[in-house]
Amino acid sequence: MGQGRQDSQYLAKMKKVKIKELISGLQDFYLLSLRGLVGIIRKPFYLKDTIEQMDYAGAGTFLIIFLVSLFVGMALSLQLSAELSRLGLKMYTGMIVGISVIRELGPVVAALVFAGRVGAGMASELGSMVLGHQVDTLRVFGVDPIKKLVTPRILSSLLMLPALTIIGDAVSLFGGYYIAVFVSHQSSTFYWSSIREVLTFENVFAGAVKPFIFGYLIACICCYTGLSTKGGAIGLRRSTTRAVVTSIIMIIVSDFILTRILLYALGFPV
Amino acid sequence: MILFDKVWFSYGTRQVLKDLSFSIEFKEKVAILGGSGEGKTTILKLIVGLIKPDSGKITIEGEDITNKTEDELRGVRMKFSIVFQEGALFDSLNVKENVAFCLREYTKMSEDETDKRVRELLQIVGVEEAIELMPEELSGGMHRRVSIARSLAACEPKMFLYDEPTSGLDPINADNICKLILELSAPPSPPLSKGGIKGGGRGFIIVTHKVFDAMKVADRFMFLKDGMIIFDGNKGELINTTIPEIQLFMVELNLKPL
Ligand SMILES: Nc1ncnc2c1ncn2[C@@H]1O[C@H](COP(=O)(O)OP(=O)(O)OP(=O)(O)O)[C@@H](O)[C@H]1O
Numbered sequence: 001m002g003q004g005r006q007d008s009q010y011l012a013k014m015k016k017v018k019i020k021e022l023i024s025g026l027q028d029f030y031l032l033s034l035r036g037l038v039g040i041i042r043k044p045f046y047l048k049d050t051i052e053q054m055d056y057a058g059a060g061t062f063l064i065i066f067l068v069s070l071f072v073g074m075a076l077s078l079q080l081s082a083e084l085s086r087l088g089l090k091m092y093t094g095m096i097v098g099i100s101v102i103r104e105l106g107p108v109v110a111a112l113v114f115a116g117r118v119g120a121g122m123a124s125e126l127g128s129m130v131l132g133h134q135v136d137t138l139r140v141f142g143v144d145p146i147k148k149l150v151t152p153r154i155l156s157s158l159l160m161l162p163a164l165t166i167i168g169d170a171v172s173l174f175g176g177y178y179i180a181v182f183v184s185h186q187s188s189t190f191y192w193s194s195i196r197e198v199l200t201f202e203n204v205f206a207g208a209v210k211p212f213i214f215g216y217l218i219a220c221i222c223c224y225t226g227l228s229t230k231g232g233a234i235g236l237r238r239s240t241t242r243a244v245v246t247s248i249i250m251i252i253v254s255d256f257i258l259t260r261i262l263l264y265a266l267g268f269p270v
Numbered sequence: 271m272i273l274f275d276k277v278w279f280s281y282g283t284r285q286v287l288k289d290l291s292f293s294i295e296f297k298e299k300v301a302i303l304g305g306s307g308e309g310k311t312t313i314l315k316l317i318v319g320l321i322k323p324d325s326g327k328i329t330i331e332g333e334d335i336t337n338k339t340e341d342e343l344r345g346v347r348m349k350f351s352i353v354f355q356e357g358a359l360f361d362s363l364n365v366k367e368n369v370a371f372c373l374r375e376y377t378k379m380s381e382d383e384t385d386k387r388v389r390e391l392l393q394i395v396g397v398e399e400a401i402e403l404m405p406e407e408l409s410g411g412m413h414r415r416v417s418i419a420r421s422l423a424a425c426e427p428k429m430f431l432y433d434e435p436t437s438g439l440d441p442i443n444a445d446n447i448c449k450l451i452l453e454l455s456a457p458p459s460p461p462l463s464k465g466g467i468k469g470g471g472r473g474f475i476i477v478t479h480k481v482f483d484a485m486k487v488a489d490r491f492m493f494l495k496d497g498m499i500i501f502d503g504n505k506g507e508l509i510n511t512t513i514p515e516i517q518l519f520m521v522e523l524n525l526k527p528l
């Protein structure tokens with residue numbers, strides 16, 4: 001009896017602590033996201049750290065984005081030419097490839113690759129800094145870890161992901177072109193002119209907003225998860241995995257929400 | 271003076287410190303002993319305000335630090351030079367940049383001045399040759415030394431805080447670190463000419479589970495068990511204690527030929 005009562009008291013306490021942790025976790029996440037962003041325009045600036053992060057995020061991810069985008073573009077074009085030629089609508093291949101890549105696939109694919117490579121790196125690096133008391137050391141030295149560690153990562157993601165997305169878009173369109181022209185034997189001039197036609201302000205804007213949002217989300221999620229690491233090597237594994245998984249889910253979910261908002265705002269009928 | 275007044279602390283459901291009260295003068299040489307996971311590191315973190323107690327009060331030189339913000343704590347933290355467990359060097363920076371970290375952050379020293387100062391500090395701790403190495407290239411002992419040098423650059427500390435400075439080191443290296451700890455706090459050492467770090471009998475708190483090393487450096491010993499201090503006294507009292515938990519800890523000493 002007594003034991004059972006104690007257990008239930010303990011469980012109740014656990015539950016309370018868990019809920020408290022969840023709420024304070026969310027609060028910390030918002031604070032980190034906000035202060036990390038404000039840090040971009042507030043002193044002190046850590047230029048060197050930002051450049052280092054940009055180098056890591058940009059140069060290191062370029063090749064992967066290139067490869068992935070090329071094959072996504074090719075596969076898309078292949079599928080579309082096959083299906084559209086069955087319907088006798090082969091000439092629409094370029095247009096549909098263009099719209100899907102610019103508005104949807106380009107930003108999402110680049111963001112997913114970015115989360116997997118750069119985001120995981122952020123989380124594990126910050127996590128091991130936490131475990132090795134390096135973050136505590138920064139605080140003791142009077143340096144704000146958010147400004148020193150988070151802001152450079154947010155800034156570099158805000159700059160690099162859009163750039164990588166543009167490159168990825170271009171590579172995808174080129175992959176699509178290769179299949180359309182050399183495999184499906186369509187006219188190359190017609191392909192490029194349909195691409196040019198879909199490069200309207202609305203489409204480009206819809207595609208250009210996304211990578212900024214995705215970059216910001218990835219950086220905030222991965223920095224937050226990294227900085228809240230605890231519990232040794234296993235904890236590090238847990239937070240790296242969590243950072244990537246959460247980022248991926250958030251990218252897909254926010255992509256849908258953004259698409260809905262953008263289509264509405266830009267006046268596309270659905 | 272550091273004053274803990276009925277301090278309680280927990281991580282989630284894990285109660286780490288229970289009703290802890292003690293006071294330590296800045297000039298004292300204190301060792302806090304205790305087994306793994308007893309909350310030794312937690313005490314150091316509380317002293318510099320990295321974590322806040324659930325209840326109770328911590329005052330540093332009469333200033334209550336329990337409700338201070340990060341900015342307000344800066345002044346308090348300047349009073350201490352803290353060396354974390356494992357050294358905690360920034361592993362993206364080389365030894366020179368690690369030691370120069372605070373100089374770059376807070377002073378407008380030129381590159382030459384910084385270089386000179388870093389070399390002085392490394393000389394004090396005896397690892398000048400490592401200046402260009404990365405942290406992962408250092409041995410455990412060198413790592414601790416560089417970390418001590420870095421914390422010396424930070425400010426004019428009134429007290430040193432060392433978290434397990436000798437753990438993971440062989441006895442000779444551990445002994446050298448103990449000597450360095452004594453040198454840094456004995457007045458007036460290191461000499462003013464050597465880098466200008468003023469002596470003046472600054473005390474220290476060394477947190478460790480190695481009784482043997484603690485005996486070499488400290489005058490006052492506290493023993494932490496189950497979140498409470500079960501012993502607080504000098505060396506003689508420690509050796510003659512009848513508390514069984516502490517006697518178990520002292521077994522290590524008996525291995526030494528008398
Ligand atoms: N960030 C944390 N989250 C949850 N629990 C923690 C955290 N840090 C420490 N603990 C727990 O608090 C207790 C005290 O930790 P602390 O690091 O102060 O121990 P310690 O005496 O320094 O041990 P060691 O000799 O192993 O360094 C441990 O049981 C540990 O599991």
Ligand SMILES: [Mg+2]
Binds near residue numbers: 310311433434
């Ligand atoms: Mg410890």
